[in-house]
Amino acid sequence: MKTFRSDENQKEKKTQTTQSVNTKHTVKKKKKKIYSAKAKKDTGKLANRINVRMRLVAGLVAFCMAALVVYIGIRAALTNEVYERKALSQMNYSSSTLVAKSGEIYDTNMTPIAVSSRVYILIIDPKVIMETEAIDGRKGTLETTVKAIAQCFDLDEAALTNTITQSADKNYIRYVPEGWTSKKYLVTESQKEAFDALEEKVNSTEKKKETKTTEAQSVQETEGTSSADEEFESQEGAKIVGVWFETEYQRYYPYGNLASKVIGFTTKDSSEGIWGLERYYNEELRGTNGRSYSYIDSSKNLIRDVIEPTDGYSLVSTIDMNLTKILSDTASEWFYETDENGERFVRQKATVFLQWIRIQVL
Structure with missing residues (x-):
């Protein structure tokens, strides 16, 4: 158990x-x-x-x-x-200098003996010309513009075309022909007026062609074209563009070298006197240049502001150019003689007289 x-x-x-x-x-x-x-x-x-x-x-x-x-x-x-x-x-900002006109110099009889003559510098805008040429309906603008310049100013068309096409990206060129020693090509008042008239006629004709009916065009065709102006009109859509001028003044002496040592002379552009009365009264004669401005303001408006140039004062001298010319001509006849061959030589009596003066001075 x-x-x-x-x-x-x-x-x-x-x-x-x-x-x-x-x-x-x-x-x-x-x-x-x-x-x-x-x-x-x-x-x-x-x-x-x-x-x-x-x-x-x-x-x-x-x-x-x-x-x-x-x-x-x-x-x-x-x-x-x-x-x-x-x-x-x-x-869209640009500015240019407005050249002041130098004052004139007069003799005692108020006869001009030093005068400023207005001339124009030829300016070409290749960029505007080529851009207009590229616009539809404006084909032929380059050719038309070149023809107008060549005709009015006696220039070579091929050289003009070459210069414009090679400088298509530039807005400002002072055109100078090949072999020209100066840096600018000067145009007279009459040449400029002829070009302006041709430009206005060609360009206004193109505007009319755009607005008038074909009936008006047919009337022009029946009238015939013989002049160079009419040839420009016949080129449909072509315009004259990209050409303008800058104003300049050149000093001109009506009596040439007569009393030149007293009157004096200026630089090439007449901006400064460098001898005689031209130099002594340079500040009074030259004046003050002005300026022209153009720009776009804050409201997108084109504003032009011009500071007008102040022309120089004129000068009245005591020189009598009539008497001076008579004395110069008489002295020239007395001092110089022309032989049978047309050669000019100093007279014997003048040589003796000059030697006597030299002895007295020395």
Whole structure:
């Protein structure tokens, strides 16, 4: 009996031990499940928080970008016109010097002995000519312009065409023919007037061609074309463009070298006297140059501002050019003699007289 009970007791103990072990394992598993569930909850909360923050940051960045784009758009719309005006004012600004006319010098009888004659410097704008040539309906502008210049100023058409085509990107050229020693080509008043008349006639004819009926055109064709002006008119769409002039004055002495040491002379551009009365009264005779400005204002309007030149004062001298000329001619006849071959030589008596003067002076 005792042995049977002891076995049962042992079995019960084993069973209890097994149950306790199983219970511990079960408790551990439950604890693990609880911990894992908590960890999952915490991880989910953290992920949610991160997602919310990321969304907030992304939304804030998107809002800032949108606000920046809107600001730039508004700013551009408000300031576009201002910057456009500034750009136009810088691109469309030009100035030129208005040369003052030097005063004239008169003798005691109010006869002009030093005169400023107005001349013009020929200026060509190749860029305007070539751009107009490229416009539809304006083909022939280059040829027409070159013909007008060559005809009015007696210049070579081929040389003009070559200069214009090779300088197509330039707006300002002081045209000088090949072999010309001067840096400018001077045009007289009559030549300029002839060119201006031709330019006005050709360009106004082109305007009429654009507005008049074909009947008016047929009348012009029946009248015939013989002059150079009519030839320009016959070139449909062609215009004379890109030619203008700068004013300049040249000093001219009607009596040539007579009394030249007293009257004096000036530089080539007549801007300064360098001898005689021209130099002594240089400040009074020369005057003050003016200036012409053209630019685009803030309202996109073309503004021209001109500071007019102040011409120089005229001078009345005590020289009597009639008497001076008589004395000069008489002295020339007395001092010089012409032989049978037409050669001029100093008379013997004049040589003796000059030697006597030299002795007296020395």
